[in-house]
Amino acid sequence: xxxxxxxxxxxxxxxxxxxxxxxxxxxxxxxxxxxxxxxxxxxxxxxxxxxxxxxxxxxxxxxxxxxxxxxxxxxxxxxxxxxxxxxxxxxxxxxxxxxxxxxxxxxxxxxxxxxxxxxxxxxxxxxxxxxxxxxxxxxxxxxxxxxxxxxxxxxxxxxxxxxxxxxxxxxxxxxxxxxxxxxxxxxxxxxxxxxxxxxxxxxxxxxxxx
Numbered sequence: 001x002x003x004x005x006x007x008x009x010x011x012x013x014x015x016x017x018x019x020x021x022x023x024x025x026x027x028x029x030x031x032x033x034x035x036x037x038x039x040x041x042x043x044x045x046x047x048x049x050x051x052x053x054x055x056x057x058x059x060x061x062x063x064x065x066x067x068x069x070x071x072x073x074x075x076x077x078x079x080x081x082x083x084x085x086x087x088x089x090x091x092x093x094x095x096x097x098x099x100x101x102x103x104x105x106x107x108x109x110x111x112x113x114x115x116x117x118x119x120x121x122x123x124x125x126x127x128x129x130x131x132x133x134x135x136x137x138x139x140x141x142x143x144x145x146x147x148x149x150x151x152x153x154x155x156x157x158x159x160x161x162x163x164x165x166x167x168x169x170x171x172x173x174x175x176x177x178x179x180x181x182x183x184x185x186x187x188x189x190x191x192x193x194x195x196x197x198x199x200x201x202x203x204x205x206x207x208x209x210x
Contacts, residue, residue, distance in 0.1 A: 020047065023049065026053045036053075036058050046072075048072055048074060050076070051072070054081045055082050056084075058083065060089065063093055067092055067093055075101065077104040078102055079108075081109045084110065085107060085110035087115040087116045090107070094123045101128060102129060103128060104129070104130060105133070106133040108134065110137065111136065111137065113143065114143040114146070117142075118143065121153065122146075126150070126153055127152045128155060129155060132153070132159050134147075135161070138163075138164060139165075140164065140166065141170040144161055144164065144166050144170035149179070154179050156183050158186070159185070159187070160187040160188075166190035171190070171199075183204065184205055188208065
């Protein structure tokens, strides 16, 4: 069929040339979370800077093995999109040693809701983040307010909160946040009044949903 199987990925991820990899993308719904187990067993990924995973459904145990991986010492960009990362799975992921060095985190499409946003906002693992994409997170106003009140997100430059069912309440929390002083780019939508939209555009470079 030409499609890479879990076993094929396991062989690839354990190949001796892996120490040369700086970027790795796993984008298919044909793979199971078992690929993360293979990734966790790799011993030559110290130069990997970017890791992108889409349409995978890892179990709690597979995520625990992944988060215990110490080889990703150079990882600065991580994207795990549309992969069933709910609040419980996010809690496991945030324990990963490599996340403390991340500059860019993309968790779009994981529907972790208000609880996941609160968990991320209270995690020291988020302290080095510059770019954060939480699109399609279904966090609502309370989740957005939790991010605005986070003392760990002071380095954020860009934040994507589109498709999160927010209103003026969330927007005002972002505008009044004492922690988001570095934030310059905001992607957002929701049921916002014209006055609040204008205030956001005055404060941030706003990207509205088409």
